[in-house]
Amino acid sequence: MSFGTIYGVGLGPGDPDLMSVRADRLVRGAKHVAFFRKAGRKGQSRQIVEGMLADNVIEIPMEYPVTTEIPLEDPRYNEALSAFYSDCENQLFALLESGEDVIVLCEGDPFFYGSFMHLFTRLKDKAPLEVVPAITGMSGAWTATGSPITWGDDVLTVLAGTLSEYDLTKRMAETDALVVMKIGRNIDKIRRALKTAGKYDDAWLVEYATMANQSVNKLSEVEDGITPYFAIIIVHGQGRRP
Amino acid sequence: MSFGTIYGVGLGPGDPDLMSVRADRLVRGAKHVAFFRKAGRKGQSRQIVEGMLADNVIEIPMEYPVTTEIPLEDPRYNEALSAFYSDCENQLFALLESGEDVIVLCEGDPFFYGSFMHLFTRLKDKAPLEVVPAITGMSGAWTATGSPITWGDDVLTVLAGTLSEYDLTKRMAETDALVVMKIGRNIDKIRRALKTAGKYDDAWLVEYATMANQSVNKLSEVEDGITPYFAIIIVHGQGRRP
Numbered sequence: 001m002s003f004g005t006i007y008g009v010g011l012g013p014g015d016p017d018l019m020s021v022r023a024d025r026l027v028r029g030a031k032h033v034a035f036f037r038k039a040g041r042k043g044q045s046r047q048i049v050e051g052m053l054a055d056n057v058i059e060i061p062m063e064y065p066v067t068t069e070i071p072l073e074d075p076r077y078n079e080a081l082s083a084f085y086s087d088c089e090n091q092l093f094a095l096l097e098s099g100e101d102v103i104v105l106c107e108g109d110p111f112f113y114g115s116f117m118h119l120f121t122r123l124k125d126k127a128p129l130e131v132v133p134a135i136t137g138m139s140g141a142w143t144a145t146g147s148p149i150t151w152g153d154d155v156l157t158v159l160a161g162t163l164s165e166y167d168l169t170k171r172m173a174e175t176d177a178l179v180v181m182k183i184g185r186n187i188d189k190i191r192r193a194l195k196t197a198g199k200y201d202d203a204w205l206v207e208y209a210t211m212a213n214q215s216v217n218k219l220s221e222v223e224d225g226i227t228p229y230f231a232i233i234i235v236h237g238q239g240r241r242p
Numbered sequence: 243m244s245f246g247t248i249y250g251v252g253l254g255p256g257d258p259d260l261m262s263v264r265a266d267r268l269v270r271g272a273k274h275v276a277f278f279r280k281a282g283r284k285g286q287s288r289q290i291v292e293g294m295l296a297d298n299v300i301e302i303p304m305e306y307p308v309t310t311e312i313p314l315e316d317p318r319y320n321e322a323l324s325a326f327y328s329d330c331e332n333q334l335f336a337l338l339e340s341g342e343d344v345i346v347l348c349e350g351d352p353f354f355y356g357s358f359m360h361l362f363t364r365l366k367d368k369a370p371l372e373v374v375p376a377i378t379g380m381s382g383a384w385t386a387t388g389s390p391i392t393w394g395d396d397v398l399t400v401l402a403g404t405l406s407e408y409d410l411t412k413r414m415a416e417t418d419a420l421v422v423m424k425i426g427r428n429i430d431k432i433r434r435a436l437k438t439a440g441k442y443d444d445a446w447l448v449e450y451a452t453m454a455n456q457s458v459n460k461l462s463e464v465e466d467g468i469t470p471y472f473a474i475i476i477v478h479g480q481g482r483r484p
Binding site for chain 1: 254255258259260261262263264266314319320321323324326327351352353354355356359360362363366373374375376377378381382384385388389390391392393394395396397398399400401402404405409413416417452482483484
């Protein structure tokens with residue numbers, strides 16, 4: 001019996017019509033579909049493929065033990081997640097070992113800040129593995145703003161909102177085009193950093209890019225302090241153009 | 243008679259199987275297909291859709307008047323390109339005005355350093371326009387290296403090789419994960435900057451990512467000084483991982 005293959009399949013920013021032809025084919029033909037989700041939720045990646053899965057598909061939800069209950073700096077956060085990813089590894093490895101292929105559904109692009117990467121490092125030397133790149137959430141977001149993100153020599157910087165205010169401010173000030181991800185409860189810090197860096201008035205907040213509930217607003221016009229996880233901040237480059 | 247719509251359709255990094263479901267549908271159903279190319283060449287974006295176009299499709303090649311013959315700094319470069327994009331605008335506008343839809347084929351993602359952006363700015367207020375995002379060339383490239391590009395809080399910086407050696411070096415030194423595009427004749431300058439920034443030994447050169455002639459090498463092991471336009475340099479982030 002030969003090993004099954006594990007596929008890390010990027011689904012793109014959310015609109016199923018923006019999945020790649022290859023991802024679409026793999027998802028529709030899948031026998032085993034695994035995906036991460038927050039406990040008690042349907043799961044964003046699972047939501048994207050709603051209506052596409054075969055009738056007899058076997059679903060393998062992998063539920064995060066913690067998301068924001070424990071601060072990132074707390075060593076227990078890393079311990080809990082590490083044990084969780086090992087459990088997922090073992091569960092999927094048993095399937096692969098029995099000769100079954102497994103499709104892992106990934107929001108955005110699997111190799112760009114994706115949870116799949118933690119399965120990838122654990123399984124890549126143990127079983128055949130294939131990664132299908134996808135449209136990133138940030139591509140979906142800048143397309144939603146209706147303006148190009150980078151021109152000519154523009155430098156693009158992608159920042160996680162979890163960085164310190166000092167780091168955010170410094171890097172925001174030095175770049176031409178900017179993307180900020182992982183916003184959530186970091187939004188007030190991010191607003192302050194953008195103001196200090198002189199980019200607040202040019203910042204756009206895109207929520208649920210390419211999805212039915214997509215919203216695009218100047219960040220300065222959004223009063224509400226809390227944004228969901230599916231939010232991306234965009235500042236467009238203004239580089240050379242003929 | 244109502245106006246036709248102009249579609250800026252991202253084709254992704256090169257493998258037609260990585261086009262989005264929407265792009266695939268638009269390309270196969272297109273009546274008028276426009277694309278940029280260097281004079282005397284087939285055109286990279288046209289090459290990607292080989293075998294996909296309808297039999298009676300009308301092709302509109304738009305040939306760059308200059309590419310590397312005139313230095314970027316020379317005002318004649320900008321003048322020549324500006325006149326060229328205006329000609330393209332007029333040609334496509336006549337079609338749109340007559341009620342025909344036009345598909346513009348775009349390598350990578352249309353709003354990420356794309357030539358389509360110059361048509362977009364000229365036509366967006368004159369005719370209905372839709373942009374289809376796509377997998378970027380850089381996603382194709384980091385996937386080809388077989389390692390994730392960004393982890394945890396990693397900062398990603400995307401640089402154009404056309405920047406000065408000073409700017410390249412400074413920004414390379416300060417980032418976690420790095421992508422360098424527009425390499426071409428800038429390769430020696432980019433190598434020096436990577437060395438000074440201490441990242442040369444970790445840099446990968448990916449040529450023709452996702453295409454049949456894809457090559458992935460440590461940059462330090464590639465002797466040849468000249469790389470084609472379809473080359474991307476990747477340095478992976480090494481951030482937090484459980």
